[in-house]
Amino acid sequence: MSLFSDNIRNLRVQHKISQEKLAESLGITRGRYVKYEDGTSEAPYEILKKIAYYYHISIDLLLSVDVRKIPIDDLLQLENNRLVLPITVDNKGENFIEVVTQKVKAGYLNGYADPEYIESLQQISLPFLGTGKHRGFPVEGDSMPPHADGSIIVGRYVENLGDVNDGKTYILITKNEGMVYKRLNKNKKNALVVSSDNSFYPPYEVKISSILEIWEYVCNIGLRDDKQELTESASIKDLFLELKRDIHDLKNKQKL
CATH class of the missing domain: 2.10.109.10 (Umud Fragment, subunit A)
Structure with a gap:
């Protein structure tokens, strides 16, 4: 038995679904589904996706977390069951x-x-x-x-x-x-x-x-409250702006 096998069996029992009905929804035979639930065969990726969509739960959780310990209502469902x-x-x-x-x-x-x-x-x-x-x-x-x-x-x-x-x-x-x-x-x-x-x-x-x-x-x-030192690039920028203002003021004086 694997965690995945336990999960799909517990989810099926929790939702009160028969093995035959679930297999039909997945597009496979009951005999094939039973092998996934008893752990004698591993489900391919396409079947994993179908099971995840069927229960509205991510593949990550099906494979790695005991779903009996999860309050489903306290989970944040994201688009396409991705996570x-x-x-x-x-x-x-x-x-x-x-x-x-x-x-x-x-x-x-x-x-x-x-x-x-x-x-x-x-x-x-x-x-x-x-x-x-x-x-x-x-x-x-x-x-x-x-x-x-x-x-x-x-x-x-x-x-x-x-x-x-x-x-x-x-x-x-x-x-x-x-x-x-x-x-x-x-x-x-x-x-x-x-x-x-x-x-x-x-x-x-x-x-x-x-x-x-x-x-x-x-x-x-954060805890630090350091004064940020003026960087070289910032100093050059300030000098450029000051020069630009001086040129603007000079042009205005010439117009007068």
Whole structure:
């Protein structure tokens, strides 16, 4: 028996559906379906998709989470059953924000789709953020100034890759690199080119197929209150504007 076998059997019993009726809805024989439910045969991708659509639940959860432990009404359903996120609310109905601290960061790659893991995270509430699903992630290193090492970046979940915009910053959860916070440089066909705001670090590509989640930057939570020093580029810009004003004033005087 596998977790998938247990899940589809429990879902069928919960919905009071016979094996024969379910098999008919999936377009297969009862004998074939029984093999999936008793674990003697693995369901191909097409059947996985049909079962996921039938129960309105993601393939991720069917394969990796014990659905008996999930309060279905407390899940956030996204378009096309692509992913289901657990959400928690306060007594006013406001969504809590789960915070991925440095202490639990290493486990996020394995637990991002596990409701039990998400529920174990620390929670805060920031009502001013408005609609959408938000989550907090730790900043590490010096690649994205002025966000200091140890501060928390709050991101809004991006449902569709087409909603990602050039020039904005995002938290990317990837299979290979884990969790990174970068600025989108340009969007290629099968990859995103991302860069750090610290020019010391060169841009690089992230394959679309390796991306598990994308969260768009919304706000920063940090402890530092450092005065920002004027950068060389900002100084040059100010000098240019001052020179432009002087030329404008000079032209006005000549007209008089």
